[in-house]
Amino acid sequence: MKRIGDVIKEFPIRPPTEATRGEIVVAPRDEVKCPICQDAGYLRNDVPTGHRLFGQVTICVCRERELQDANAESLRKLSNLDVLSHLNFETFDMSVPGVEDAYASALDYAQNPSQRWFFLFGPVGVGKTHLAAAIANYTMSSQKVSTYFDEVPDLLDHLRATFDPNLGTGYDERFQLIRDVGLLVLDDLGTENATPWAREKLYQIINHRYVEQLPTVITSNVDQKKVDDRIMSRIRDHRLTHYVEIDADDYRRPGDPRKMRRSGRRT
Ligand SMILES: [Zn+2]
Structure with a gap:
């Protein structure tokens, strides 16, 4: 040597x-x-x-460029957005009744997420996951913000696993990575069937981001009484959170064919 x-x-x-x-x-x-x-x-x-x-x-500048490309690649891997890259603002279905305001707010937030939270509440099938992914894809590609997208039940599974091959990290590192990531998107809050341990971890992540005012997007379609009070009280802080609700009545008007067509957990 x-x-x-x-x-x-x-x-x-x-x-x-x-x-x-x-x-x-x-x-x-x-x-x-x-x-x-x-x-x-x-x-x-x-x-x-x-x-x-x-x-x-x-x-040398050539190596510097290589390292930048490698960073962009690991950022992309971390994000979980590979399979959701088609969910952007351009492909959003604006014909669903009652979504215009939510769309405009989401786009506005994506363009300036600093120190704010974005909470999107509404029934299954109106495009909440699509808007949340669109924000994440936008901040990651246009603003080069490190971004992590996960459904809350999956996030808790990922935390429970001792090692995540996608991230190449162990538990402590992964917990910190998610807790401190530039933009965290938590899809489907309240659908998790969490153990006390997992509930505590979720609270720690959310509370840390609340205290540090880190950009965070949360979607939910469940009765908010089902969500941990400590978490809801932080979401309800209007100094921090831009709260958007898609009106269920608009969407569920009788005979809307979209209701029949849409299915699956991603909403
Ligand atoms: Zn060189």
Whole structure:
């Protein structure tokens, strides 16, 4: 194995900047992809002994780009949004009665989620999951916000599992990741059949995000009396939460064919 000092000596010298003022010794070759670093990914600084940058390496722009792409990839994996990428604002079914305001509010929130919560309440089948996923897809792709989307029952399963191959993390790391993620979307709050342990974990996540005012989207279709009081009291804080309710009466008008067509847990 080579010593680190010898490895560094093999890196090309960084082109001179005001800080380093050195000599360019990089000779571009046809077969290399990056003429700056000769594909080494790093550049050593051409500075005299004793200079604060002596012996240090600088990351090359080509490697920096690679790392950014890798970050975007792990962000995408984390999000759970792969299978929901088609649920965006463009594909939302605006013909469902009573959804216009919810759509406008969701789009508004997606464009500026900082320090706010978005709570979407309404019956099954009006597109709550679609709007929540649209917000998540928007913040992740347009605003590069780290985003995590999960149905509450699945989230609790994921927390219970000792290791999540999707995230490549153990419990503590995963709990923190979800608790602190840039935007957390919790779909179907209240449908979980939670053990006291899971209820406590869910409360800890929600309370942490409440205290830190971290952007959070929550959807629910159940009687709010069924939801943990401690959680509901935080959701009801109107200083924090933009509360949107899709009117069930609008949607459930007699003879609406959409009622017959829609099924499944994702709403
Ligand atoms: Zn390079």
